[in-house]
Amino acid sequence: MSTINVFVSSTFHDMNDGRDEVSGPIRDGLNAALRSLGSRVEFVDLRWGIDTAGQPEESAEALVLRTCAREIQRCSVFLGLTGERTGWVPRQAALSEALSGLALATSDLHRLHADVRSLSNSSVTGFEFWLASRIKPSSQIVLLDRTRTSTASPTVSKWKLRGSGDARPESQHDDLGEAVRKALLPVLIREANESAERLTPHQRAAQLRWDRLSQVFLDRDLLVEHICRLVTEGQRVVLHGRPGVGVSTVWANVVNALRRDRPVWSAVAGLTPQTSTAPGLASQLLDDLGIPSEHEEPDLGLV
Secondary structure (H helix, E strand, O other): OEEEEEEEEOOOOHHHHHHHHHHHHHHHHHHHHHHHHEEEEEEOOOOOOOOOOOOOHHHHHHHHHHHHHHHHHHHOOOEEEEEOOOOOOOHHHHHHHHHOOOOOOOHHHHHHHHHOOOOOOOOOOOOOOOOOHHOOOOOHHHEEEEEEOOOOOOOEEEEOOOOHHHHHHHHEEEOOOHHHHHHHHHHHHHHHHHHHOOOOHHHHHHHHHHHHHOOHHHHHHHHHHHHHHHHHHHOOOOOOOOOOOOOOHHHHHHHHHHHHOOOOOEEEOOHHHHHOHHHHHHHHHHHHHOOOOOOOOOOOOOO
């Protein structure tokens, strides 16, 4: 089963609920529609996966921007969500540095470096939108703008699909799920069909064989649900597997699911000296909670 990667771009704090919906029920609905085509969608959400602990501010900023740029290029489709916030503004020099890791022809890189100078006081989200518009065809870009009616109680949100160069008309929707499905599903179906057409008979047979061997991952949602139930019951869970089989993805989806109805603290163990031991993780948790580290180490239900 082929995977269509979709990069999700938005500010974080005001779009957390929307990102959770995209990576949860919206993804599930899209995958159900794509299953007959032998494809599935995976949303790349960089709320997870960039560890900048212990790095100087400028180094952390550069790492975030380089990762964003590489992932935008790697993913087949770009989904941009805009709201009322603009997000944090990095150094101008960091925007140019982020372009250096892209796999582009030298002439194209020179053009991007020249154009990026026009992004004065641009936020990270603005940079992501700009980069997608420069390196991807409009047919692979979906942009949705959120507007809120504050006079209503509760506040009413509407999502507007921007028109694009491939003749997609502008449209407005009351529900994010409906907006994403109507705007994104035709793009994903086209990507799935084009992917299938590029396969040779040998590649198609190999793909079918891999699908049978990895059938368990079609039931990943059931696995995530089971892990969430264990954690809710107070049990500790350890996920393990060979590199590349999706352990990190399962972990991210578990944390995402748990966050919907409770506060969740998470840390990627082992990536920094502080998070390489249980006492180190406990100390980091205490620091994040504002509790002096001399307090007794808490009993953590680590996932």
